[in-house]
Amino acid sequence: MGNFLLTRQAFVFILQDHGFSLKRQIGSHQQMKSNPHKRLLGAHMSIAGGVEQAILRGHSIGCQTIQLFTKNNNQWQGKPLTDDEIARFKKERQEKRINPILSHDAYLINLASPNPDTCEKSLNAFTDEIVRVEQLGIDFLVMHPGAHLGKGEDWALKRIAEAIGVALEKCRGVLQYVPT
Numbered sequence: 570m571g572n573f574l575l576t577r578q579a580f581v582f583i584l585q586d587h588g589f590s591l592k593r594q595i596g597s598h599q600q601m602k603s604n605p606h607k608r609l610l611g612a613h614m615s616i617a618g619g620v621e622q623a624i625l626r627g628h629s630i631g632c633q634t635i636q637l638f639t640k641n642n643n644q645w646q647g648k649p650l651t652d653d654e655i656a657r658f659k660k661e662r663q664e665k666r667i668n669p670i671l672s673h674d675a676y677l678i679n680l681a682s683p684n685p686d687t688c689e690k691s692l693n694a695f696t697d698e699i700v701r702v703e704q705l706g707i708d709f710l711v712m713h714p715g716a717h718l719g720k721g722e723d724w725a726l727k728r729i730a731e732a733i734g735v736a737l738e739k740c741r742g743v744l745q746y747v748p749t
Contacts, residue, residue, distance in 0.1 A: 613635070655704050677691070680692065
């Protein structure tokens with residue numbers, strides 16, 4: 570299949586041998602650039618009680634990095650993050666020095682689905698994930714692009730690339746990216 574990485578540093582979606590190459594520059598991530606081979610101790614942490622709780626839980630067990638869901642991972646949409654929630658998350662992150670932070674998107678998302686209803690819900694949910702990651706200043710978004718459900722890899726890869734392009738267009742003004 571292809572490789573997908575969405576970070577504040579760069580958005581890269583490469584579909585090898587399928588004629589697609591899309592790169593979006595979004596920002597920088599100095600820690601990963603300065604020492605890309607440094608091993609970090611981390612774990613997936615619960616956000617029960619608020620997104621900042623993942624940082625507090627990770628810090629309490631000695632994590633240097635964490636992964637989290639920014640909302641319930643089995644729902645299409647989460648309630649919008651408040652300015653207070655965002656501020657608490659950023660404050661705890663800075664104080665506890667948890668870096669980098671990864672977010673995992675919802676398990677329901679299938680950008681390769683041939684079902685129009687599922688595809689629309691997936692696109693909206695993926696767009697919501699991008700917005701939430703950017704609001705919180707999270708460094709990486711881990712996602713599974715989906716399954717073609719019998720339509721074939723080539724068809725699915727085109728569908729996924731199109732969906733990611735649409736999601737990025739919907740996020741203009743949230744994500745700061747420059748086509749290269």
